Amino acid sequence: MLPPTLVFIVRRLIHAIPVVLIVAVGVFCILEAAPGDAVDSYLASIGGGDLALAEQLRRQWGLDDSVWVRFLAYMQSVVTLDLGRSVTVGVPVTEAILTRLPTTILLMGSAIAMSAVLGGLLGGVAAMHRGRRLDTFLTTSGLLLNAIPGFWLGLILIVVFVVWLGWFPSAGLSTVNGPSDPVGHALDVAWHLVLPVCTLGLTYMALYLRLMRGAMTETRDSPWVRAARARGLPSGRIIRRHIARPALLPVATMLGLQIGTMLGGSVVIETVFAIPGLGSLAYLAVSNRDLPLIAGVVLAGSVVVIVANIVVDLSYGRLDPRVTDERLRSGVG
Amino acid sequence: MSRSGWIGAIGLGLLVAMAVLAPVIKPGDPLDLVGRPVMPPFTDPRFPLGTDQLGRDVWAELLYGARVSLIVGIAAATGAIGIGIVVGTLAGFLGGRADSTLMRVTEAFQTVPTFLLALALLTALGSSTFNVVLAIAISSWAATSRLVRAEVLSLRQREYVDAARLAGLGPLRIAFREVLPGSLQPVIALVGVTVGAAILVESALAFLGLGDPNQISWGVMIANGRDAIRVAPSLVVIPGICLALAILSVSLIGDELATRLAPQRRRAP
Numbered sequence: 001m002l003p004p005t006l007v008f009i010v011r012r013l014i015h016a017i018p019v020v021l022i023v024a025v026g027v028f029c030i031l032e033a034a035p036g037d038a039v040d041s042y043l044a045s046i047g048g049g050d051l052a053l054a055e056q057l058r059r060q061w062g063l064d065d066s067v068w069v070r071f072l073a074y075m076q077s078v079v080t081l082d083l084g085r086s087v088t089v090g091v092p093v094t095e096a097i098l099t100r101l102p103t104t105i106l107l108m109g110s111a112i113a114m115s116a117v118l119g120g121l122l123g124g125v126a127a128m129h130r131g132r133r134l135d136t137f138l139t140t141s142g143l144l145l146n147a148i149p150g151f152w153l154g155l156i157l158i159v160v161f162v163v164w165l166g167w168f169p170s171a172g173l174s175t176v177n178g179p180s181d182p183v184g185h186a187l188d189v190a191w192h193l194v195l196p197v198c199t200l201g202l203t204y205m206a207l208y209l210r211l212m213r214g215a216m217t218e219t220r221d222s223p224w225v226r227a228a229r230a231r232g233l234p235s236g237r238i239i240r241r242h243i244a245r246p247a248l249l250p251v252a253t254m255l256g257l258q259i260g261t262m263l264g265g266s267v268v269i270e271t272v273f274a275i276p277g278l279g280s281l282a283y284l285a286v287s288n289r290d291l292p293l294i295a296g297v298v299l300a301g302s303v304v305v306i307v308a309n310i311v312v313d314l315s316y317g318r319l320d321p322r323v324t325d326e327r328l329r330s331g332v333g
Numbered sequence: 334m335s336r337s338g339w340i341g342a343i344g345l346g347l348l349v350a351m352a353v354l355a356p357v358i359k360p361g362d363p364l365d366l367v368g369r370p371v372m373p374p375f376t377d378p379r380f381p382l383g384t385d386q387l388g389r390d391v392w393a394e395l396l397y398g399a400r401v402s403l404i405v406g407i408a409a410a411t412g413a414i415g416i417g418i419v420v421g422t423l424a425g426f427l428g429g430r431a432d433s434t435l436m437r438v439t440e441a442f443q444t445v446p447t448f449l450l451a452l453a454l455l456t457a458l459g460s461s462t463f464n465v466v467l468a469i470a471i472s473s474w475a476a477t478s479r480l481v482r483a484e485v486l487s488l489r490q491r492e493y494v495d496a497a498r499l500a501g502l503g504p505l506r507i508a509f510r511e512v513l514p515g516s517l518q519p520v521i522a523l524v525g526v527t528v529g530a531a532i533l534v535e536s537a538l539a540f541l542g543l544g545d546p547n548q549i550s551w552g553v554m555i556a557n558g559r560d561a562i563r564v565a566p567s568l569v570v571i572p573g574i575c576l577a578l579a580i581l582s583v584s585l586i587g588d589e590l591a592t593r594l595a596p597q598r599r600r601a602p
Binding site for chain 2 (some may be wrong): 144159282289
């Protein structure tokens with residue numbers, strides 16, 4: 001008998017296949033909707049060519065086939081992860097994405113951790129002070145942060161912490177000719193990531209604050225908390241284990257739902273802070289009208305979202321022992 | 334009306350007033366070069382908010398920028414909610430294979446990061462205000478569709494739907510004339526969030542240079558001001574505050590609508 005976790009992961013991956021295929025169909029439609037094709041952009045990049053050359057290239061690249069043949073060819077290229085060559089960066093699309101993906105995952109992972117932890121904590125504080133001044137202050141700040149565009153917050157943080165105070169570097173992921181030892185390099189990268197992670201984390205924090213506050217106001221009045229009080233448990237323990245822990249479930253659900261939004265948000269943030277990740281690759285693709293590249297980024301983004309959601313669903317079992325068995329066996333998230 | 338509802342209403346009122354009265358307050362093209370470049374705000378009564386690097390009036394740009402935010406925000410949200418309602422109603426009412434296919438499509442649209450999809454669509458279609466609206470609408474209807482489907486699923490079992498069927502109405506007519514109106518109430522709770530998100534996405538797209546190049550918008554103003562951020566931070570600060578206030582007002586109004594129209598669905602915050 002296989003471990004249930006593995007069965008769960010496999011089931012979820014199988015469930016994800018049709019979704020990825022639909023995304024691929026959508027991406028193909030976008031590529032088809034664009035005026036001009038790969039030959040046009042290739043000719044533009046080499047400085048033009050005559051009609052005969054264009055005809056020949058189209059035949060070579062299979063672009064004069066019917067829509068269905070091209071569709072099948074595209075699907076095949078998606079399945080084999082051969083997404084073509086990017087004119088802009090001069091390497092295969094898959095390679096460009098894979099080299100930049102870790103940076104984005106690092107940025108997003110830190111930002112998600114920050115927004116969930118900080119939002120959860122502040123939401124908890126607000127819930128325990130419901131109706132008092134601190135609660136009003138926290139809720140209002142949350143609403144404001146939620147309304148602030150991330151790219152604007154990033155620019156403001158640059159003005160304050162880079163231009164005025166000079167505490168952090170304004171752009172990039174590491175210092176040129178910076179420390180070469182692993183620890184020094186990691187610290188250097190962390191130092192560069194402080195502002196972008198804060199920008200991304202703060203703009204998404206409000207949601208978790210609101211959710212956690214709502215969930216904890218509910219669990220606070222639950223019968224099991226009354227029972228725990230009656231048993232004379234210390235109040236710190238009641239807050240942590242009986243009020244806060246069950247309230248983490250909606251926060252975890254929202255984490256999964258928000259990953260796609262955050263990936264979108266990182267496009268702008270990476271552009272503002274000149275971080276060489278998936279987001280700035282998307283921007284590069286868009287500003288050069290590099291369709292194969294942007295198509296690849298969209299596909300990669302969807303895969304990231306799917307994988308992240310599987311991880312979130314696995315964490316459910318850790319948060320709430322009740323769901324583990326049935327949930328994992330039934331295989332639906 | 335609650336205090337936050339009032340704040341939202343005032344903010345939205347100001348936004349609408351700016352958008353509607355822009356040609357009255359500042360006739361002419363907001364992109365005209367009218368003064369000395371980079372004048373700080375509150376120094377010259379002719380240019381209350383100063384001028385940008387090219388000597389354009391920031392106040393005039395701000396007024397016309399309100400139009401883009403408002404129009405794109407409302408149009409894109411209407412489109413997204415419209416698509417969501419049609420897909421959700423069809424899925425919930427038809428059931429069976431149509432339902433599972435439509436829900437898989439919805440799931441796919443929920444999986445693709447909204448902003449990346451909008452970027453890809455704009456890359457393919459080219460930048461214009463209409464395409465920005467289209468791109469935002471296409472990439473953000475999935476949440477509405479799920480909500481409407483869930484509501485339709487619970488409503489289609491009711492007696493009045495059976496009655497309509499017995500009266501010989503066609504299935505599409507029942508779906509859209511009988512079931513849909515009843516399922517719209519929870520959608521109203523989403524309106525504020527959807528409009529706010531659309532304004533936010535529009536500003537980010539404009540900031541990246543993907544809006545209509547001939548039209549000033551708050552996102553474009555921030556992008557332009559970025560180059561002068563060390564000498565004239567107000568060029569970035571002012572449109573950003575406007576954006577934040579606009580989005581805040583819209584979401585406050587949305588909350589108010591949600592609590593008012595569906596009191597039984599929400600508990601006191």
